Amino acid sequence: MKTFFSEDHRLHFPQAELSGGEFVTPYERPSRIEYVLARLKERKFGEIVAPGPIDMGPVRTLLDPGFLAFLETAYDEWKAAGQGGEVIAAGMPTRRQRHDRIPRNIDGKVEYYCHASETAITGGTWRAAQSSMASAQAAQREVANGARAAFALCRPPGHHATSDQYGGYCFLNNAAVVAQMFRDQGAGRVAILDVDFHHGNGTQDIFYRRGDVLFASIHGDPLDAYPYFAGFADEMGEGEGEGANINVPFGPGTAYGPWAEALDGVVRRITNWGAEALVVSLGVDAYKDDPISFFKLDSPDFLDCGRRIGRMGLPTVFCMEGGYAIEQVGLNTVNVLEGFEDA
Template sequence: MQIVYSQDHARQHGRGELTDGRLMPVVETPARAEMVLKRAQEVGLGDIVPPSDFGVDALARIHRPDYLAFLETAWAAWEAERGGETDCLPLIWPVRNLRPICPHHIDGKVSYYALDAGTPITPGTWTAARASANVAMTAAELVADGAPAAFALGRPPGHHATADQLGGYCFLNNAALAAQRLLDRGAARIAVLDVDYHHGNGTQAIFDDRADVLFCSLHADPRQEFPYFLGHADETGTGAGDGYTVNAPLPWGTTAQAWMAALERLCGRIAEYAPDALVVSLGVDTYKGDPISRFALDTRDFPPIGARLARLALPTAFVMEGGYAVEEIGHNAVGVLRGFEGG
């Protein structure tokens, strides 16, 4: 399995996120990707290849041009206003009873384009986010060119990013960009399976009204867990996309047995849809030792996930998402991939 990787991911290294009422160290760090790469090399998972640069036009297949322009210029505007000694974080949101009109001032702009106060914009954010998107689209290209599977080892992650908002450590929706790339290369139907602990609200929103992408997700119940305001079981898509969103929210403490049972249901729906290819949002923060998650999967539980996905017999692009137990992330993520290859 080829591994697409860019060292530019390290350009995103935030200094702080607002968590539990305090400014805390960011848990989404460069060490995450480095540990996964180290483990992949240890087990000889596959060749490491650099990403191609698909340009901003490819990003605009999923993201709004004004949002992309904001991401490209946000740090310069913040630095000019604040001096650059702190990361750029939002101050206020256009919530109920306020008007969602984008302000001119950077404080207002970042608030308009952000979902939360835990996703810092830094001097290297735009470079890292573009590299991560290119990594995902390159993996999609490899699959479109005939590879049975490819692994996009990128960060920052992407599944919380919508067409025009950042959040949950995500700026560009890598999985959505990979799915769109496969469609642009000739696929008629793509399934996106999100196995991250947190719901992929951005991916769901992007494909909500489309029938050419089936979005399936198993995740922590939004009544208990971030992102809180999307991911319920009764969300099935809108318009032409009605029936092409499938959510399986699970409670805190979910065991591997219960989690695998939910995966089995979603795999059945994917098989019924009969897509031309599969994109997997590969989050391994379902691990019992993850610092910001509350499921109970152990390291031994990850290879069977890959083995089950292999039984779908679909060309598959794996796109790295969450997983914040840094010492274990390599074993867990690579465990899924080795299980897939063994399956």
């Protein structure tokens, strides 16, 4: 299995995140990727390839053009307005406020396009987000050309980004664009399986009213975990998308037994639904010692998780998402990939 990866991810390294009432070094940081790369090399797990430039065509067909323009220019606008530091939202539109007009002022634009203020934009964020998407696109092309699977070592991650908002460390929704690429190239039905601890609210939002892309997520109960306002079991899609959205939330302390049982159930539904290609939002923050999660999966469990996914036998693209127990993120990520290959 080839891994697609860009060194440009380093250009996105915010110096602060608001967490627990104080500014801390962001949990989503460049060193996460170093541990994954080190483990890939240690295990001699296939070739690591630079992705080439992003193709904005598929991105523009799925994501809001105003949002893309904002991401490209936000930092420069912020600086031109005399703002210091990094671009951080001070608030967001609330209930019963207007959502139909985009402010001219950069402060207002940031609040309009952001849904989580822990996520900062730096001078290198746009280029890093593009390189992350380029890795995902390269992995999709590898699979579309006949490979059984490919791994996009994406950073920044993507599954919390909607078609017109960023947050949760995410700017461009890599998994969503990969799924759309499969559809554009002739796949009748595509499934996205999100195993990140946090619900992929952005991916759900993008496909919620579509019946050609099934989204399935196993995650922390939104009553207890970010993103809090999406990911409930009764969110099953609307209109043409009714029945093509599957959420399996679990509470604090969930161990691998019930989690794996839920995964098997989701796998059966994806298979019965008739998916022709699979995109995996590969977060490993369900790990027992992750600092911002509360599941209790251990490292060998990720190996078994990969086997269960691999048994579907579908052309598969893995897109890296979360995982913040820094020293274990490489082991846990590669365990999933090796389990998949074992299957």
